């Protein structure tokens with residue numbers, strides 16, 4: 507297998523490990539089948555692979571490309587395939603509602619929190635494609651942009667913000683808050699415990715009610731059914747990833763290891779209530795980011 511092809515397999519593998527709920531439909535998008543969702547992930551990860559090939563051909567290191575750009579390019583592939591050329595007739599605030607809320611509340615291109623990197627990165631690439639008329643033009647200019655990337659971001663920011671001005675869809679502030687608080691990921695992890703969690707989220711219409719959502723899943727959880735237990739056990743791999751992640755805060759790694767040990771004990775003892783409580787504790791402690799006020803749009 508060629509190295510680049512092997513790397514595509516790695517990208518797909520990482521997507522699968524990072525998100526064991528990869529085949530579950532995503533909230534906030536039109537109803538999708540598992541196959542639709544799989545194809546979206548495939549398009550995104552294949553775009554990463556194409557970016558890697560492109561970077562190597564231009565003498566650039568893929569790992570050195572800014573994360574905002576890597577995710578923006580991958581999401582743009584999916585976006586262009588989904589919307590086709592008709593997207594030019596649609597207001598940017600409707601195509602990029604989460605990025606628009608972020609920009610309108612003063613958020614910038616360089617300071618997007620991790621949870622908004624995909625949305626803000628996509629909006630940046632779409633903005634550049636419209637600014638330079640063609641995706642191919644952006645690709646041609648990219649090596650020179652990368653020479654002073656931070657200065658470029660600063661130069662584009664005002665124009666990008668202006669481009670995202672105007673009315674956003676009514677649901678946009680709620681989606682933004684849920685996104686910033688990593689709720690969509692959390693939902694896929696707690697769904698076996700709270701089977702109606704997606705319906706609960708669909709009922710949220712005001713930003714303040716996001717707190718109500720967090721309260722509703724803060725426990726104590728119901729005793730899991732045997733079917734739910736199997737699904738929770740599979741999802742434990744997310745905590746293992748947190749326990750091993752290099753470069754992250756050591757206290758998160760330690761906390762993940764400690765909760766994993768407790769989960770193993772409860773599993774062994776067949777104490778399902780304690781297992782479910784420890785599982786929920788792990789989700790909320792490891793995956794719900796504690797954002798500072800400035801990061802919160």
Ligand SMILES: [Zn+2]
Nearest residue numbers: 550554577580
């Ligand atoms: Zn990606």
